[in-house]
Amino acid sequence: MKIKATLERIPGGMMVVPLLLAAILNTVAPDLLRIGNFTQALFVDGAGTLIALFLLCTGAQINLKTVGVSLGKGATLLTVKWVVGAAFGLLAYFLAGENGLWLGLAPIAIIAAMTNSNGGLYIAIVGQYGNKTDRAAYSLLALNDGPFFTMVALSIFGAMGFVDGLFSLTSFIAVLLPIAVGMVLGNLDEDMRSFLDQGSSMLIPFFAFALGMGIDFGKIIEGGLSGVLLGVATTLITGTAGYYAFKAFKWNPIAGAAEGSTAGNAVATPAAIAAANASFASVADLATVQVAASTVTTAVLLPIFVGFLVKRLERKGVQLPEDYQEINEKVTA
Template sequence: MKIKAALDRIPGGMMVVPLLIAAVINTFAPDLLRIGNFTEALFVNGSSTLIALFLLCTGAQINVKSFGVSVGKGATLLVTKWVVGAAFGLIAYAFAGENGLWLGLAPIAVIAAMTNSNGGLFVALVGQYGSKEDRAAYSLLALNDGPFLTMVALSIFGAMGFVDGMFSFVSFISVLLPILVGMVLGNLDEDMRKFLDKGSSMLIPFFAFSLGMGIDFGAIVEGGLSGIILGLLTVFVTGTAGYFVFKAMKWNPIVGAAEGSTAGNAVATPAAIAAANASFAAFTDIATVQVAASVVTTAILLPIYVGFLVKRMEKKGYSFEREAETEV
């Protein structure tokens, strides 16, 4: 039975198929794999650990002489994602109706969803279509986790003042450290670099499945059409913006497009901001379900969109096998 060959024929198959299978299980039989011990640890709660190990293996492939390229790519992704998301948030505030909503969307939900990206999804897509230095760009993307950049946007709009303590530098370092450990090991020992290289692609379907166990298709229903619209905007606006920015920089455009998602932790952003400023409390509930719907919508749609872009580029002669194997 050619399981791997079948997955390879599907755009992003090594990531999207396990993720969707897990999402179906989590939606209709959420307790099926939540039986404790090794089963639950691997298939339900393992995403953070597996992604951390993936980052360590990836970090081992980075030559310190070219690490600056990865930082530049990460900064470009971060700025592009934030600027586009904040701009749409401003539009939402400017054209909101008497009920405070724009196209049925809470402006705070627009900013939270469009400025925050799913790191696991990014790592999976870039792990399949990007180079080792592209994967290392993730280290800088930790800055868009949580409410920090949403609050920066709100403060710029004059909607609220900057609130200290909402961003933890330790959290940023905690994402960066596995990559740094891998870099040290790989640069000290070439054999260790080759050994850890084997782990990068092997881990993708396993942490993708674990990520899927955090997705409930019911969130789309609860968030309604407005939440789906928010997911569509996130994929096609922020993802496309990243694609063209990277293309203009002569980098792999798929890496830019891979940022077009909403992270699961963005669901908590509206409540966190309301806790810091009570004036947003009235929109907390609707914003939360809309962001949740965007999380699910982008998790499903972004790999499909990336697959479409990959096919389009391959028709023009672009080789992703060469890109993914590029040494840095």
């Protein structure tokens, strides 16, 4: 059987197929692989560990000369994602009805979903279509995890006072450290760089499957059409914004589009906002299920959207990531 060749013929297949298979399995038989020991450790609970190892392998491929490019990409994605999400959240506040909703959506759900991104999906996509600087950009993207940037947006809008303690420096360092360790090893020893390079692509289908085991298609039903609408808007709007921002800098635009998702931890953001300001309590529960639906919707839709963009670039003669690797090398030379 030509399993690998078949997966490679599917846009993003090394990530999409394992993720969707796991999501289906988790929806119809969630306890099938939750049997403890090695099986559960690898196929259910292993996403965090496998992604950390992927980041270490990626870090080893970073030459110190390219660090500035990686930080520039991370800062660009972070800014675009936040500005777009905050702008649409503000628009929702202006257009909201007496019930505090716009098109059935809670404004805090829009901000939470659009300003937060699924790091695992980003890594899986750039692992296949990006280069080492695209992957290393994740070290800065970890800043948009949790309610911190949602709170900043609401504070700017005057909706609430800024609340301390929502950004954890320790958590940020914990994301950065595997990349830093890999970067040190790779820059000290070329043989270690070559050795760890083998792990980058091999890990993708395994952590993609583990990510899928955290997806429940039932959340789409629970969140209703409004939650699906939020997920579609998050992918198409923030993904497209990232795509064109990267294209403007002559970077790989697929890496920019890879931020068009909602992270699972964003589901807890509306509750955190409501705890900080009781005026949001009336829509917190609705916002929670809408963000949950957006998380599942973007996890399914973003790989499909990226596949469409990749095919579009290929029709124009662009081969990923090689063509953009050359550009990055010229930038950092």
